[in-house]
Amino acid sequence: MFKQKIQEFREACYVLFGFRIDMIGQQFKLKSMFAEKPSDTLLFSKQDDDEFILLENEYSKSLSKEIHAFLTTCHSIPAFLSHLTLDLFNNQTYLN
Amino acid sequence: MFKQKIQEFREACYVLFGFRIDMIGQQFKLKSMFAEKPSDTLLFSKQDDDEFILLENEYSKSLSKEIHAFLTTCHSIPAFLSHLTLDLFNNQTYLN
Numbered sequence: 001m002f003k004q005k006i007q008e009f010r011e012a013c014y015v016l017f018g019f020r021i022d023m024i025g026q027q028f029k030l031k032s033m034f035a036e037k038p039s040d041t042l043l044f045s046k047q048d049d050d051e052f053i054l055l056e057n058e059y060s061k062s063l064s065k066e067i068h069a070f071l072t073t074c075h076s077i078p079a080f081l082s083h084l085t086l087d088l089f090n091n092q093t094y095l096n
Numbered sequence: 097m098f099k100q101k102i103q104e105f106r107e108a109c110y111v112l113f114g115f116r117i118d119m120i121g122q123q124f125k126l127k128s129m130f131a132e133k134p135s136d137t138l139l140f141s142k143q144d145d146d147e148f149i150l151l152e153n154e155y156s157k158s159l160s161k162e163i164h165a166f167l168t169t170c171h172s173i174p175a176f177l178s179h180l181t182l183d184l185f186n187n188q189t190y191l192n
Contacts, residue, residue, distance in 0.1 A: 002098030018174025078114025082178035
């Protein structure tokens with residue numbers, strides 16, 4: 001029952017926030033439904049103090065300074081991911 | 097173990113997307129970490145075809161036309177919630 005509930009929760013997150021989430025131990029791999037490439041994933045690591053930090057990878061390094069500022073200056077992951085989602089959404093809408 | 101995993105997943109969603117999510121049957125109640133009032137919640141209902149629809153309440157009716165357009169015109173819940181998050185985040189940052 002709980003296993004099914006996790007699955008429902010993951011599905012709901014995908015529909016609501018637009019990200020497929022994979023929990024790998026204390027790491028969370030996020031992939032946007034609007035991603036341009038399958039390899040465009042973000043990896044967050046949960047620290048001992050429950051803080052989440054974005055691990056650097058090719059994709060994270062490719063994001064604009066403007067988007068990164070929400071993490072580095074504003075210290076807000078939700079604002080960072082929201083900005084990224086709108087950015088990808090607008091690109092997709094524009095391309096279509 | 098799965099019960100604990102759901103809890104970890106909910107916590108991660110809160111940190112990553114900024115929404116506290118409560119699953120009540122086929123309904124999902126969302127409350128932003130940037131909400132101005134405790135009663136500012138959004139209720140999504142999962143339909144038989146797995147589509148999610150936003151149920152009308154006082155809070156949903158109070159949102160701007162611009163934010164609603166992401167649902168009604170663009171048909172994108174992730175874009176709608178991202179826009180809402182940035183809106184609330186900016187308001188809070190401005191007020192502080």
